[in-house]
Each structure stands twice: as structure tokens, then as C-alpha cells.
Amino acid sequence: MQKGERVNFGSKIGAILAAAGSAVGLGNIWRFPYETGNHGGAAFILIYLACVFLLGMPIMIAEFTIGRRSKASTGGAYKALAPGTPWKWVGYMGVLAGFLILGYYAVVAGWTLEYILEAGVNGFSGKGPDEFVAAFQDFSSDPFRPMLWLVVFLLGTHFIIVKGVKNGIERSSKILMPVLFILIVILAVCSMTLPNAEKGLAFLLKPDFSKVTGDVFLGAMGQAFFSLSLGMGCLSTYASYFGKETNLVNTALSVGVIDTFVAVLAGLIIFPAAFSVGIQPDAGPSLIFITLPNVFQQAFGGVPLLAYIFSVMFYVLLALAALTSTISLHEVATAFLHEDFGFTRGRAARLVTAGCIIIGIFSSLSLGVMQEYTLFGKGVFDLLDFVTAKIMLPLGGLLSSIFVGWYLKRSVFYEEVTNGGTLKAGVCRLCLFLLRYVAPIAITLIFVNELGLM
Ligand code: TRP
Numbered sequence: 001m002q003k004g005e006r007v008n009f010g011s012k013i014g015a016i017l018a019a020a021g022s023a024v025g026l027g028n029i030w031r032f033p034y035e036t037g038n039h040g041g042a043a044f045i046l047i048y049l050a051c052v053f054l055l056g057m058p059i060m061i062a063e064f065t066i067g068r069r070s071k072a073s074t075g076g077a078y079k080a081l082a083p084g085t086p087w088k089w090v091g092y093m094g095v096l097a098g099f100l101i102l103g104y105y106a107v108v109a110g111w112t113l114e115y116i117l118e119a120g121v122n123g124f125s126g127k128g129p130d131e132f133v134a135a136f137q138d139f140s141s142d143p144f145r146p147m148l149w150l151v152v153f154l155l156g157t158h159f160i161i162v163k164g165v166k167n168g169i170e171r172s173s174k175i176l177m178p179v180l181f182i183l184i185v186i187l188a189v190c191s192m193t194l195p196n197a198e199k200g201l202a203f204l205l206k207p208d209f210s211k212v213t214g215d216v217f218l219g220a221m222g223q224a225f226f227s228l229s230l231g232m233g234c235l236s237t238y239a240s241y242f243g244k245e246t247n248l249v250n251t252a253l254s255v256g257v258i259d260t261f262v263a264v265l266a267g268l269i270i271f272p273a274a275f276s277v278g279i280q281p282d283a284g285p286s287l288i289f290i291t292l293p294n295v296f297q298q299a300f301g302g303v304p305l306l307a308y309i310f311s312v313m314f315y316v317l318l319a320l321a322a323l324t325s326t327i328s329l330h331e332v333a334t335a336f337l338h339e340d341f342g343f344t345r346g347r348a349a350r351l352v353t354a355g356c357i358i359i360g361i362f363s364s365l366s367l368g369v370m371q372e373y374t375l376f377g378k379g380v381f382d383l384l385d386f387v388t389a390k391i392m393l394p395l396g397g398l399l400s401s402i403f404v405g406w407y408l409k410r411s412v413f414y415e416e417v418t419n420g421g422t423l424k425a426g427v428c429r430l431c432l433f434l435l436r437y438v439a440p441i442a443i444t445l446i447f448v449n450e451l452g453l454m
Pocket residue numbers: 022023024025026027028101225226227228229230231232234325326328329393
């Protein structure tokens with residue numbers, strides 16, 4: 001596509017909701033709770049919040065600057081802004097990271113489809129916690145069923161990408177985000193009224209700093225990047241579709257606040273529910289697939305119709321939240337192949353989808369029949385998660401903060417952030433300070449400390 005014909009999101013609110021659609025997804029509702037559970041609860045959340053606002057926000061503004069300035073997908077963006085330099089490799093690494101994330105994210109997204117079906121045929125009714133644990137284990141380690149859903153989910157993503165993202169992403173985000181919001185607020189209230197819910201609340205709200213180790217910092221930082229869709233050029237690709245009137249700082253803050261709000265609410269649903277039925281909060285990736293069906297049964301068990309409606313609605317929305325995120329991940333690699341290699345959009349999308357199906361099959365099998373095949377003690381699924389969220393994304397964030405903080409001309413940054421001088425420049429300084437010093441130093445320290453580089 002030529003620069004001149006590049007599509008733009010139709011409105012400012014459309015831009016915010018598309019970016020929020022990318023950010024809000026399984027990262028908030030599936031990954032955030034189990035990472036919080038694995039890292040001891042409230043103290044992790046505090047460190048997570050610091051990462052979101054001190055690292056995530058400035059880096060999001062940096063990515064927006066890169067994308068809107070270059071009007072190119074992430075692979076081409078660094079080449080356009082820093083021609084003839086090795087910076088282009090940051091863009092390429094982002095494309096690779098997106099591809100790898102999609103390779104396991106789509107597996108979990110596929111699980112949501114199985115759960116829609118299960119809820120739809122009223123399969124949760126009358127089951128107890130142990131049965132939910134067993135059902136999830138049987139399903140996720142099955143060599144066929146999850147693969148089927150993975151393929152269905154990726155084909156759905158493919159379909160929207162090929163149709164063009166503008167109307168699909170923007171329109172669906174405008175409807176889905178508010179509905180998702182209302183539903184999770186209702187569920188949080190229900191969950192907090194379960195017996196023993198206060199133990200879950202205490203786990204979530206009372207920090208125990210004795211549990212804080214380097215690992216907690218790395219986990220919180222990785223989660224912040226993952227949840228905000230940062231560190232691989234996803235939001236910079238979206239920003240290349242922003243209009244010139246879009247306020248980058250306000251958009252970043254809106255996305256950050258919405259994303260954090262959804263994550264905390266997900267915690268308020270899942271922990272009271274987990275404690276209420278005696279499931280350990282560090283159950284890992286299976287957490288929401290075990291606790292949630294159970295919440296629906298316990299909270300609305302007296303009114304089976306309500307339990308039914310809520311279960312179905314919840315998994316439908318979870319799938320749709322995941323879909324707006326898989327679209328954004330897919331778009332990065334598709335736009336790159338399309339713009340940099342001259343493939344048609346359709347061909348580019350087919351390559352990405354096919355590649356992700358292959359990676360996805362291996363990550364799914366690594367939870368079942370291929371369990372023994374490990375590297376550094378991790379199967380494909382866990383390895384992809386670790387390498388992307390805890391290494392590639394923070395590294396991408398580090399490099400993009402250095403790029404905008406030190407390499408890019410200050411006037412370019414000011415021009416983008418103030419929309420050519422029409423907005424106040426007040427936050428520019430703070431943002432630049434965070435990008436120049438705070439983000440690079442903090443990310444490096446966390447890396448060095450945790451990965452034993454020193
Ligand atoms: N942020 C999304 C979520 O929370 C997942 C996602 C979409 C993502 N695009 C990304 C994660 C880019 C990392 C990088 O579910």
C-alpha cells in the first residue's frame with residue numbers, strides 16, 4: 001500500500017478503542033490473575049502498577065510517535081525514521097515477537113471457544129470444583145480438540161484481517177468494550193459475595209513485601225508490557241493509522257487506565273472465587289478455566305438460567321476480547337510482509353496464519369502428548385511465553401525508549417506529542433525524562449538482576 005492510501009481510523013474515540021481492544025484481552029483476564037497468583041498477590045500488583053505508569057505509559061507514547069510519524073508498520077518504521085542504521089532490527093525483532101506470541105496466545109483463545117460450547121450446552125451445570133479441574137486437564141492435554149479450536153480462531157482472525165481492519169476493528173471495539181466492562185463489574189460483585197471471599201480480597205489487597213524478589217519485578221514488568229501490547233511495535237503499527245488530530249498522550253493514558261481497570265477487576269473476580277472453592281491461586285494458566293465456571297455455578301446456582309446466561313456471555317466476550325488482540329498481533333506481521341516484501345495483503349495474511357497454526361500446534365501439544373520435550377525445563381508453550389513476555393518485549397521497550405529518548409530529534413517528538421504545537425507541551429518533558437533515564441535504567445536493572453547477567 002502506498003503511503004497516501006493508508007487507511008486511518010475514523011475518529012479519535014475509534015483510535016482509543018482500537019488500541020484498547022488490542023491491549024485488553026487474555027492478558028488481563030487470563031494472564032494477569034495467574035501471574036499475580038504465582039508472585040504472591042498484592043505486592044506484585046503494586047509493582048505492576050508502577051511498571052504500567054512509569055514504563056508503560058512513556059513507552060506507549062514513544063511507540064505512538066514512531067508509528068504515526070513514519071506511517072509505516074513496525075518493520076518499516078525504524079527504517080523510515082533512521083535510514084541506513086541497525087535500528088531496523090528492533091522493528092524486525094518486534095515482528096518476530098508478535099508471531100511467537102500469537103503462536104501460543106491463539107491456543108488459549110481457542111480454549112475460550114471450547115468453553116463457549118461447553119457453556120452453551122449447559123455442560124457446567126451441577127459440577128463441582130474437582131470436576132472442573134479434571135475437565136480442563138483432559139481438554140487441554142487432548143491431542144485434537146484444542147488444535148481444532150486453534151485453527152478456527154486463527155481463521156476467524158485471518159478473515160477480519162483480510163477484510164481490512166478499519167471497520168472491523170473500530171466498530172466491534174466500540175460495542176464490545178463497554179459490554180465487556182459491564183459484565184465484569186457484575187461478575188466481580190458476584191464473586192465478592194461468595195463464602196470466604198475475604199481471603200481472596202486480602203490476597204489481592206494486602207501486600208506482603210517479604211515475597212518480593214527479582215523474579216517478581218521481572219514478572220510485573222513482563223506482564224505490564226504484555227498487557228499493554230507494548231515492546232513489539234503492535235501499538236506503533238496501530239498508530240500509523242491514527243489521524244493527525246489524535247492526542248497521543250490522552251490516548252495512551254486512556255488505554256493504560258482501561259487496561260489496568262480490567263485487569264484489577266479480573267483479579268476481583270478470580271481470587272475471591274478461587275479462595276472460596278479452595279483452589280490455590282498459583283494454579284497457573286488453568287486458573288480462569290477452573291475458577292470461573294465454578295463461580296457461575298456457585299453464585300447463580302439457585303437460578304440455573306442466570307448461571308447459564310452468564311457463563312455463555314462471559315466466554316463469548318472473552319473470545320471477542322481475545323479476538324481484538326489476536327487481530328492486532330496478526331496485523332503487525334501481515335502489514336510488515338505486505339509493505340516490506342510487496343506481498344498482497346491476502347498472501348501476507350495467509351503466510352502469517354499458516355505459520356501461527358504450526359507454532360500453535362506445537363505449543364498446544366506441549367501441554368499434553370509432548371510434555372516431556374522441554375528446553376530449560378519449559379515446554380514450547382511456557383517457553384514462548386517466557387521468551388516473549390519476559391525477554392523480547394522488555395528488550396523492545398528498552399530499545400524503543402532509547403530510540404525516541406536519545407536518537408530521534410527532540411523536535412520530532414515534541415511535534416508528534418503536541419500535534420504540531422496545537423496541544424500543551426507540558427507533559428513532553430516528563431515523558432522525555434522517563435524515556436531517557438527511568439525506562440532504560442529500570443529495565444536494564446531488572447534484566448541484570450533477574451537473568452543473572454552480572
Ligand atoms: N495485550 C493483549 C492482552 O492483554 C495481547 C497482545 C496484543 C499483545 N498485542 C500484543 C501482547 C503485543 C504483547 C505485544 O491480551
